[in-house]
Amino acid sequence: MPHITIPATNTTFDCNDDTIMRAAARNGLGFPYECNVGSCGNCKFELLEGEVEHLRKDPPGWSERDLQRKRYLGCQAKPLTDCKIKLNLRDHYKSHYLPKKTVGTLAAIEDITHDIREFRFKLATPNPFLPGQYGLIAAHGVEGARAYSMSNVTTTGEEWHFQIRKVPNGACTGALFDHLKVGDTVGLDGPYGMAWLREDAPRDVVLLGGGSGLSPMVSLARAATASEKLAGRKIHFFYGGRTPRDIFDAKLLSVLPGYGTRLLFHPAISMPEAAETPWTGKVGFVHDFAKEMLGEGLRDCEIYFAGPPMMAQAITKMIVELKVPTSQVHFDQFF
Ligand SMILES: Cc1cc2nc3c(=O)[nH]c(=O)nc-3n(C[C@H](O)[C@H](O)[C@H](O)COP(=O)(O)OP(=O)(O)OC[C@H]3O[C@@H](n4cnc5c(N)ncnc54)[C@H](O)[C@@H]3O)c2cc1C
Ligand code: FES
Incomplete structure (x- = not known):
């Protein structure tokens, strides 16, 4: 089994049929990462000695220049072979629950919108996670695992639920939506991710989601409404779609305690001209809606967001303009 050494910190760990970053995380080390699928480049390290190969050939977060400089993606x-590597470990990336590989058996499926479905898996080896975190799903016949955020809240980790948006011609979503049946299995690995609920932060909570970013926001809303530490704090749930059929039924949130008083749901659509059914609600983008409603008050909130890259960019820009402290903003970029 290959041994990985980080000489600068005198750290050594085993890496058995795994990627270096995931093995480090399983050993409780704070190896920097974000997407886990080769896209963001946040997990780069320098190879000082030894040989590695990338799981994903030609990952978007890696370039010819990286190869020349012997820099590789940890995820x-x-x-x-045994390897010596150079990178800075950071406590921020240490996992609360160590990620583990297991098998998930599909127990139930529920439609959430016309193209988002909840897949509920029972785990062969239970593993808890923090609300807002994600796992990797390896579906049969699909090359490479994909990242999906859990939508449920659990202390035992016996079940992981995912709200997944079908991507046209997508390999993994195609396998899940078109082929997976109750009783079938997938490979699961996790939990991963930094956008977990900060219960100790004494601030109102703002959740901003769009499209595929629904799942972690639902998990965060479920946990925040149940949290004693956050009792009395408002929870603003902004969710955006293009047309009314992209907006989920409010009963997903209205079953939670404090709905309408403490938990406030703010849906918006961005393409009213294409609406299939009448829409009397808000029109626009979620970041504009949040800015309009809360304005500079956003500086006093704990902000979580998830969704397509364009939405994430617009939210990041707004947060910078409003000078919201970065320590109050939590997200794992979707790719
Ligand atoms: C942190 C994170 C959390 C996410 N959470 C959710 C969620 O809760 N719900 C949701 O609907 N979507 C989520 N996504 C998006 C999801 O991971 C997929 O990108 C999306 O479902 C499309 O996958 P696909 O295989 O159907 O599409 P495809 O078009 O076949 O695949 C595209 C995606 O797969 C990646 N990819 C392609 N080849 C490989 C490979 N060999 N190995 C690894 N990755 C590869 C690409 O970078 C791209 O992200 C999340 C993404 C990230 C990074
Ligand atoms: S490329 Fe490795 S974590 Fe994003």
Whole structure:
């Protein structure tokens, strides 16, 4: 089994049929990462000695220049020999619950919108997670695992639920939506991610989601409404779609305690001209809606967001303009 050494910190860990970043996380080390699928480049390290190969050939977060400088992606690099590597470990990335690989058996499926479905898996080896975190799903016949955020809240980790948006011609979503049946299995690995609920933060909570970013926001809303530490705090749930059929039924949230008083749901659509059914609600983008409603008050909130890259960019810009402290903003970029 290959051993990985980080000479600068005198750290050594085993990496058995795994990528270097995931093995480090399983050993409780704070190896920097974000997407886990080779897209963001946040997990780069320098290879000082040894040989590695990337799981994903030609990952978007890696370039020819990186190869020349012997820099590789920790989330994709599997060691072929013992390796010495250079990178800065950071406590921020240490996992609360150590990620583990297991098998999930599909127990139930529920439609959430016309193209978002909740898949509920029972785990062969239970593993808890923090609300807002994500796992990797390896579906049969699909090359590479994909990241999906859990929508449920659990202390035992016996079930992981995912709200997944079907991507036209998508390999993994195609396998899940078109082929997976109750009783079938997938590979699961996790939990991962930094956008977990900060219960100790004494602020109102703002959740901003769009499209595929629904799942972690639902998990955060479920946990925040149940949290004694956050009792008395408002929870604003902004969710955006293009047309009314993209907006989920409010009963997903209205069953939670404090709905309408403490938990406030603010849906919006951005393409009213294409609406299939009449829409009397808000029109626009979620970041504009949040800015209009809360304005500079956003500086006093704990903000979580998830969704397509364009939405994430617009929210990031708004947060910078409003000078919201970065320590109060939590997200794992979707790719
Ligand atoms: C942190 C995170 C959390 C996410 N959470 C959710 C969620 O809760 N709900 C949701 O609907 N979507 C979520 N996504 C998006 C999801 O991971 C997929 O990108 C999306 O479902 C499309 O996958 P696909 O296989 O159907 O589409 P495809 O078009 O076949 O695949 C595209 C995606 O797969 C990646 N990819 C392609 N080849 C490989 C490979 N060999 N190995 C690894 N990755 C590869 C691409 O970078 C791209 O992200 C999340 C993404 C990230 C990064
Ligand atoms: S590329 Fe490795 S975490 Fe994003």
